[in-house]
Amino acid sequence: MSVADAGPQVQGELHGVGVGRRGVVGPVAQVQPVPAVAADAPLLVDGVAVTGADAQEVVARAFEDVAAALADASSRATGTVRDVLAATAQMADDRALRSGVLTRIGAGEPVVAAIDGVVDMFAAMFVQAGGYLAERVTDLRSVRDRVVARAMGLPAPGVPELTVPSVVVALDLAPADTAALDLDKVLAIVTELGGPTGHTAIIAGQLGLPCLVRVAGVTGLDDGIVVAVDAATGTVTVEPSPDLVDALARRAEVERALEQDTAPGATADGKAVALLANIGTAADAERVATTAAEGVGLFRTEVLFLEASTEPTVEEQTAAYAAALRALPGRKVVVRTLDAGADKPLAFATQPDEENPALGVRGYRLVRTNADLVEHQLEALAAAQAATGEAPWVMAPMIATADEARDFAARARAHGIAKVGVMVEVPSAALRAHEVLREVDFVSLGTNDLAQYTMATDRLRGELADLLDPWQPAVLDLVAATAHAGLETGKPVGVCGESASDPVLALVLVGLGVTSLSMSPGALPAVRYALRRHTSAQCATLAVEALAAPSAAAARAAVVENLDPEVRTTLGV
Amino acid sequence: MSERTVAVASRVGLHARPAMIFTQAVAASGVPVTIARSGGEPVDAGSILFVMSLGVPSGEEVTLAADGPDADRVLDELVELLATDLDAETP
Numbered sequence: 001m002s003v004a005d006a007g008p009q010v011q012g013e014l015h016g017v018g019v020g021r022r023g024v025v026g027p028v029a030q031v032q033p034v035p036a037v038a039a040d041a042p043l044l045v046d047g048v049a050v051t052g053a054d055a056q057e058v059v060a061r062a063f064e065d066v067a068a069a070l071a072d073a074s075s076r077a078t079g080t081v082r083d084v085l086a087a088t089a090q091m092a093d094d095r096a097l098r099s100g101v102l103t104r105i106g107a108g109e110p111v112v113a114a115i116d117g118v119v120d121m122f123a124a125m126f127v128q129a130g131g132y133l134a135e136r137v138t139d140l141r142s143v144r145d146r147v148v149a150r151a152m153g154l155p156a157p158g159v160p161e162l163t164v165p166s167v168v169v170a171l172d173l174a175p176a177d178t179a180a181l182d183l184d185k186v187l188a189i190v191t192e193l194g195g196p197t198g199h200t201a202i203i204a205g206q207l208g209l210p211c212l213v214r215v216a217g218v219t220g221l222d223d224g225i226v227v228a229v230d231a232a233t234g235t236v237t238v239e240p241s242p243d244l245v246d247a248l249a250r251r252a253e254v255e256r257a258l259e260q261d262t263a264p265g266a267t268a269d270g271k272a273v274a275l276l277a278n279i280g281t282a283a284d285a286e287r288v289a290t291t292a293a294e295g296v297g298l299f300r301t302e303v304l305f306l307e308a309s310t311e312p313t314v315e316e317q318t319a320a321y322a323a324a325l326r327a328l329p330g331r332k333v334v335v336r337t338l339d340a341g342a343d344k345p346l347a348f349a350t351q352p353d354e355e356n357p358a359l360g361v362r363g364y365r366l367v368r369t370n371a372d373l374v375e376h377q378l379e380a381l382a383a384a385q386a387a388t389g390e391a392p393w394v395m396a397p398m399i400a401t402a403d404e405a406r407d408f409a410a411r412a413r414a415h416g417i418a419k420v421g422v423m424v425e426v427p428s429a430a431l432r433a434h435e436v437l438r439e440v441d442f443v444s445l446g447t448n449d450l451a452q453y454t455m456a457t458d459r460l461r462g463e464l465a466d467l468l469d470p471w472q473p474a475v476l477d478l479v480a481a482t483a484h485a486g487l488e489t490g491k492p493v494g495v496c497g498e499s500a501s502d503p504v505l506a507l508v509l510v511g512l513g514v515t516s517l518s519m520s521p522g523a524l525p526a527v528r529y530a531l532r533r534h535t536s537a538q539c540a541t542l543a544v545e546a547l548a549a550p551s552a553a554a555a556r557a558a559v560v561e562n563l564d565p566e567v568r569t570t571l572g573v
Numbered sequence: 574m575s576e577r578t579v580a581v582a583s584r585v586g587l588h589a590r591p592a593m594i595f596t597q598a599v600a601a602s603g604v605p606v607t608i609a610r611s612g613g614e615p616v617d618a619g620s621i622l623f624v625m626s627l628g629v630p631s632g633e634e635v636t637l638a639a640d641g642p643d644a645d646r647v648l649d650e651l652v653e654l655l656a657t658d659l660d661a662e663t664p
Contacts (some may be wrong), residue, residue, distance in 0.1 A: 090621050091622060094620050126625070140622070
């Protein structure tokens with residue numbers, strides 16, 4: 001992840017937060033936006049403005065058509081997409097929504113204003129209820145957009161059919177939109193809203209697609225106009241110069257060359273550093289199996305649960321975990337137990353009434369309100385281990401104390417899990433990493449959340465991205481404290497946050513004593529290359545430089561200054 | 574006017590799938606039914622949007638009300654539905 005450029009806006013250049021390092025050039029394909037219709041626009045039938053009963057008839061039919069189209073799409077979809085579409089279809093079919101709108105139209109209100117009035121009322125009620133329901137506002141708005149478009153005779157909003165490889169641009173992509181994309185024709189995903197650790201960005205990262213989020217003004221670009229998208233710098237350049245196109249092509253060439261090195265990760269002097277991949281599904285595990293990743297450092301199990309309206313059964317979970325383990329025989333697979341809550345609300349696990357969900361019952365804390373969820377997952381993991389003969393490493397997220405680590409370790413070991421660990425993403429766990437490590441076999445630093453909690457900064461607030469920079473000295477101090485405890489206890493300390501995918505920061509992490517790095521698979525070649533060109537003593541020196549710097553920018557500059565010059569040139573840092 | 578009060582049995586409360594199943598049953602009955610949380614305003618029980626926005630957690634009581642000749646039969650059926658863990662049933 002790179003940080004938004006705070007400099008002045010250059011003509012033809014838009015800035016946001018990049019996910020990954022790749023750059024591509026291609027034509028823009030705008031996801032059909034919300035129909036731009038004035039609230040008091042007349043409803044035309046055969047060129048004649050209609051009101052009253054005639055308008056009611058058109059709108060009633062629009063609701064029916066939208067509900068039918070969504071139900072139809074749902075019947076053709078599978079898994080979570082099917083459930084999401086079915087729920088959205090039922091919203092479109094809602095009688096209170098429809099009768100509320102028709103009553104307003106009957107009273108003489110313009111069609112769009114009537115629809116907006118009723119939708120806004122329900123949206124406000126959902127937001128008021130908070131948590132899971134607040135997330136459903138996106139679905140409600142998409143029903144509104146489809147009905148307005150249908151009634152006013154406009155093209156249906158959503159993802160367009162792609163005829164050539166394109167840069168897909170949207171205000172924001174709902175998970176269902178992302179799932180509907182024809183990936184063979186997607187070069188990159190750029191959104192105006194969203195966050196670098198949100199759903200779209202994570203999925204894009206796993207698919208190896210460059211992704212930019214929080215790019216102000218990008219939805220104003222014309223369809224078909226050629227843009228250069230650079231995830232490494234977080235920049236979208238409109239009608240890029242031949243020089244820029246060449247530079248991106250050269251970088252792609254370098255990346256391809258770096259991919260040729262598939263030997264295990266190690267420093268120049270041969271100190272092994274396991275280079276692992278982050279995954280969310282068994283299908284991801286199969287993709288990873290074809291890469292040089294030495295295994296999986298973070299299997300985010302909540303992706304299996306996301307959008308599910310009920311807890312998956314132990315059998316369903318066992319099948320999913322076993323499929324992932326089977327895809328990677330003999331390779332390390334670190335499974336993280338359910339990390340629900342905050343920006344990842346689950347229908348059946350998230351408390352609907354939390355004022356401050358990032359500080360609430362999330363991650364392993366669910367054991368306090370819903371211990372069965374944790375027990376079922378551990379049972380399924382143990383069953384997958386028995387079925388495949390592959391022993392996963394299992395870790396719990398959001399651990400704040402050594403007591404919590406001990407509690408989790410006891411539960412996991414009772415189920416027969418051999419390697420038990422916890423995430424270090426709460427500052428208290430980093431400060432007391434020695435005590436935490438006494439209870440478990442390993443820890444893994446989640447630097448995204450560690451930065452969020454250390455800097456008291458919401459991960460989803462793009463305008464605060466500089467505070468979330470993993471180069472922030474306070475964040476590096478906590479990483480250093482954790483790595484130090486690992487060295488003292490002789491236990492592995494991994495990093496599975498976005499910071500591991502920055503080849504420059506990766507050197508610092510290794511210098512601090514981190515023993516494994518897990519990232520989106522696309523980031524592995526550059527990190528492997530950077531490590532190969534520095535000795536462990538050089539990494540330690542770089543770490544000292546970084547810790548001594550007074551700011552995030554100064555820390556990175558100091559390290560870049562002392563990099564091997566060839567690495568600096570090759571990676572363009 | 575007939576009324577029934579029942580505690581919501583579904584583990585997730587009256588959200589998501591349980592809310593879908595419940596509102597579909599109300600709509601299928603053809604009888605106008607209202608639902609209210611304790612001390613709250615009654616809303617249309619056949620509307621997924623209204624029912625979801627009540628945000629009824631598991632174990633909390635709701636009051637159903639309906640009028641007409643079929644009211645008692647329909648309410649009894651709906652009470653039975655809410656007293657079941659709709660979440661536990663396979664889709």
